Amino acid sequence: xxxxxxxxxxxxxxxxxxxxxxxxxxxxxxxxxxxxxxxxxxxxxxxxxxxxxxxxxxxxxxxxxxxxxxxxxxxxxxxxxxxxxxxxxxxxxxxxxxxxxxxxxxxxxxxxxxxxxxxxxxxxxxxxxxxxxxxxxxxxxxxxxxxxxxxxxxxxxxxxxxxxxxxxxxxxxxxxxxxxxxxxxxxxxxxxxxxxxxxxxxxxxxxxxxxxxxxxxxxxxxxxxxxxxxxxxxxxxxxxxxxxxxxxxxxxxxxxxxxxxxxxxxxxxxxxxxxxxxxxxxxxxxxxxxxxxxxxxxxxxxxxxxxxxxxxxxxxxxxxxxxxxxxxxxxxxxxxxxxxxxxxxxxxxxxxxxxxxxxxxxxxxxxxxxxxxxxxxxxxxxxxxxxxxxxxxxxxxxxxxxx
Numbered sequence: 001x002x003x004x005x006x007x008x009x010x011x012x013x014x015x016x017x018x019x020x021x022x023x024x025x026x027x028x029x030x031x032x033x034x035x036x037x038x039x040x041x042x043x044x045x046x047x048x049x050x051x052x053x054x055x056x057x058x059x060x061x062x063x064x065x066x067x068x069x070x071x072x073x074x075x076x077x078x079x080x081x082x083x084x085x086x087x088x089x090x091x092x093x094x095x096x097x098x099x100x101x102x103x104x105x106x107x108x109x110x111x112x113x114x115x116x117x118x119x120x121x122x123x124x125x126x127x128x129x130x131x132x133x134x135x136x137x138x139x140x141x142x143x144x145x146x147x148x149x150x151x152x153x154x155x156x157x158x159x160x161x162x163x164x165x166x167x168x169x170x171x172x173x174x175x176x177x178x179x180x181x182x183x184x185x186x187x188x189x190x191x192x193x194x195x196x197x198x199x200x201x202x203x204x205x206x207x208x209x210x211x212x213x214x215x216x217x218x219x220x221x222x223x224x225x226x227x228x229x230x231x232x233x234x235x236x237x238x239x240x241x242x243x244x245x246x247x248x249x250x251x252x253x254x255x256x257x258x259x260x261x262x263x264x265x266x267x268x269x270x271x272x273x274x275x276x277x278x279x280x281x282x283x284x285x286x287x288x289x290x291x292x293x294x295x296x297x298x299x300x301x302x303x304x305x306x307x308x309x310x311x312x313x314x315x316x317x318x319x320x321x322x323x324x325x326x327x328x329x330x331x332x333x334x335x336x337x338x339x340x341x342x343x344x345x346x347x348x349x350x351x352x353x354x355x356x357x358x359x360x361x362x363x364x365x366x367x368x369x370x371x372x373x374x375x376x377x378x379x380x381x382x383x384x385x386x387x388x389x390x391x392x393x394x395x396x397x398x399x400x401x402x403x
Contacts, residue, residue: 002060005053008085012053015043015067015075022056025063025077029388030117032065032075044069048175049144051078051086066122066141071173076122076141086145091152094120099156102128102382110193111382112214113157117392118384123170124149127210129191129202132161134210138170150183161185163204169313180205190266196221198248199273200239201266208238215379215395216241216307219345222375222399223305224249226341230302233257233294233335235287240267240280242305242343247276254280255301257290291331300337310348318350322359325351329363333402342371342400349394353378360398371402 017025021036032054037043046052046067054062054075061082065075078086098119102111113133114126123139133153137143143166153159162183171178190201195217202211220242227246234243237256244267247254258264264282271277283290287308306328312321329344336342342364346356357376364371379395386392 003082005061005082006085008087009053009061009064009082012051012064013042013046014053014055015046015065016040016055016059017057017062019057022060022062025054027388030077030122030386031073031389032063032077034072034074037074039069043067047144049140049142051144066139066144068140068174070175076117076139078120078122078141086148088148088151088155091121091145091149092155095152095156101384105381108194109157110195110214113382115383116386117389118386121149123174125210126153127212127214128157128159129193129204129212131157131159132163132185132187132191132204133157133159134163134165134204136165136168136210137176138168138174140174140176143174143176159184161187163187165204165210190269195241196224196245196248198245198270200241200244200270201273202239203262203266206262207266212239213241215347215383216345216397217380217382219343219377219397220245222377223303223341223343224251226399227251227254227303230340232303232305233301234305234307235291235332236306236308237267238263238307240264240270242307243267243280244270244274244276246303247271247279248274251279251303255283256280257283257285257287259284259286288328288331291328291335295331295334300335300340302337302340303343304332304336304340305343306332307343307345307347310351311346312348312350315350318355321346321348321351322355325356325359326363326366329360330366333364333367333369336369336402338403340402341374342402343397344400345395345397347395349391351396353393353396356396357398360400364400364402369402371400373398373400375399 016038052067064079065077113128122141124142126135167178190203204211224245228250232254235257237258243256311324
């Protein structure tokens with residue numbers, strides 16, 4: 001027997017699916033695509049992010065979702081329970097579940113607290129820096145639900161500072177404006193954070209994304225272990241996550257390369273705070289140019305780390321991105337000593353692990369080196385995956401020991 005609709009769900013406007021379209025949604029996928037919907041006149045006039053009742057072709061309840069009539073992803077599911085009201089209490093429950101997961105892994109409150117659909121918040125990214133949070137609302141769904149979401153956030157962790165970095169390209173696809181604003185409090189300087197026993201600094205207002213990349217936490221620890229007593233080259237170092245962690249772990253000497261002066265200033269500040277400023281040399285410049293310069297000088301290192309920005313930012317960029325990764329690897333390989341380690345990462349949603357790993361291996365082979373893969377990894381546990389969105393595993397990392 002179908003469950004009875006609660007008053008909240010019964011009062012929602014309905015959106016009908018095409019015949020058979022409910023099967024994929026009922027299998028657990030969190031999205032409804034525009035070609036699965038019967039677009040009548042009423043559906044076309046819905047406001048972006050409006051909460052609706054999704055029904056099968058014959059009128060049976062399927063889910064409660066946020067609807068947007070224009071993008072390919074037309075529906076983002078909030079609940080599959082017809083008795084559930086979407087309000088502040090609803091989001092308090094989801095925040096509590098997300099918090100419980102992070103606290104199981106991390107003793108200090110520095111982590112990604114909400115990772116979009118995997119935590120039940122469609123399109124929401126929220127990073128925590130103790131009592132400061134930076135978030136991105138990347139869909140009309142969470143934009144429309146901003147008030148109950150922020151009320152729930154207050155009820156669960158009561159942050160003193162709430163910064164909305166609503167400036168991602170994904171917002172443009174949803175027809176949303178790009179803005180940066182404080183919902184509460186303000187910041188006059190970079191914030192401190194703790195990771196792998198080190199202190200770092202993140203510029204939440206001007207830095208990339210939400211200021212820090214917690215996703216590489218475990219990969220930084222892994223490479224730091226391999227760096228003990230070794231020489232390290234960290235390219236695309238940003239604010240020093242890999243470089244400083246390696247130095248603190250006992251690396252003999254580290255060279256940190258990035259083209260951003262503000263990012264390198266924060267990395268140098270972290271090096272000083274952790275007492276490893278004498279171990280790290282900072283070089284500002286284009287990654288490819290610096291790699292080529294080191295190659296021409298026949299300089300080699302025990303560990304070489306390349307963690308570039310996404311080379312493939314859309315499906316049409318995949319082939320170009322693959323060429324870019326191959327070129328990068330071919331610049332990095334000559335700098336790795338025999339018996340040394342190469343770490344290469346891709347943060348592109350559109351670059352699957354298989355093709356990326358092939359480019360890494362191909363770049364090694366092109367230069368007549370041999371090696372073995374000692375690690376293939378992704379993001380840390382505070383970046384969980386929705387089981388029906390494997391493509392959301394955006395971060396890929398490959399570590400090779402080269403002969």
